[in-house]
Amino acid sequence: MRFGTIGAGTVAQAVAAHLVRAGHTVTLSNSRGPDSLRDVVARLGSSVRAAPVEDAARADMVFLTVPWPRVGDALAGLPPWDGRILVDTTNRMPESADVDPGAATPSELVAALAPGARVVKAFNTLYARYIAADPRHPEGRQLLFHAGDDTAAKATFHELADRIGFAPVDAGPLRDGGRLMQVGGPLSALHALRQDPDGEAW
Incomplete structure (x- = not known):
């Protein structure tokens, strides 16, 4: 993949960095172009390359990591x-208390802006x-919540998150x-670890 x-x-x-440690290759992109990422690529290693956004977006799984106003x-x-x-992976600032409860969530808006994409929130x-930290701790593994409307896409992400060390938890659609x-x-901002039934770290 x-x-x-x-x-x-x-x-x-x-x-x-987590993907590289798990043996994967990654294409990074940003609005300033590949040349602006030379130092980042050099630090992350030969399994990472920089490319225009259009190239990075052709990957099988693409991580959207820009600030919300730039989505x-x-x-x-x-x-x-x-x-x-x-x-x-984006976050929109909290809404006011009188927002319509039927209004679309930020990730639903992302899905509308990327028709044909199977969107997973994580x-x-x-x-x-x-x-950034190693998700595996002596006390357990870092919980990673995710949500999405496509069951197969969530399963693929769940498997990947587990493989790179996180303890993925499906939060629903x-x-x-x-x-x-x-x-x-x-x-939001919940930092928690998951243990196996015997108390040993997973």
């Missing part, structure tokens, strides 16, 4: 998604330092799970 990022900041680099621009003009998986509930995971939701 090929992996790419749209955005190459702290979260993208942390995810890329529209980042997803504009990309090749057809054709069922590829788009992992939305990594947005964790502070960057917990994403984009609407219900997304509400739990968005800033201000009960899962």
Whole structure:
């Protein structure tokens, strides 16, 4: 499976480092172009390359890691998604209390901006330092919540997250799970570890 990022900041680099350690290759991209990522690529190693956004977006699984105000621009003009998986790691600031409860969640909006993509929400509930750290601890593994409307896409992401060391937890569809995971939701900023039934770290 090929992996790419749209955005190459702290979260993208942390995810890329985990993927590289698991034996994968990653294509990083940002709005400033591949030349701006030379130092990042050199630090992450030969399994990482920099490319234009359009190239990175052709990967089988693409991580969207840009700030929320840049989501529209980042997803504009990309090749057809054709069922590829788009992992939305973004966060939108909390809404006011009088927002329509039927309004779309941020990841539903991302899905609307990327027609044909199978969107999975993930990594947005964790502070960057917990994403970057080794998810395996003596006390257990770092919980990683994810949500999505496509069962197969969630299963693929779940398997990947488990393989790179996290303890993935399905939070439901984009609407219900997304509400739990968005800033201000009960899962937002929740740092927790999972243990096996015997108390040993998974």
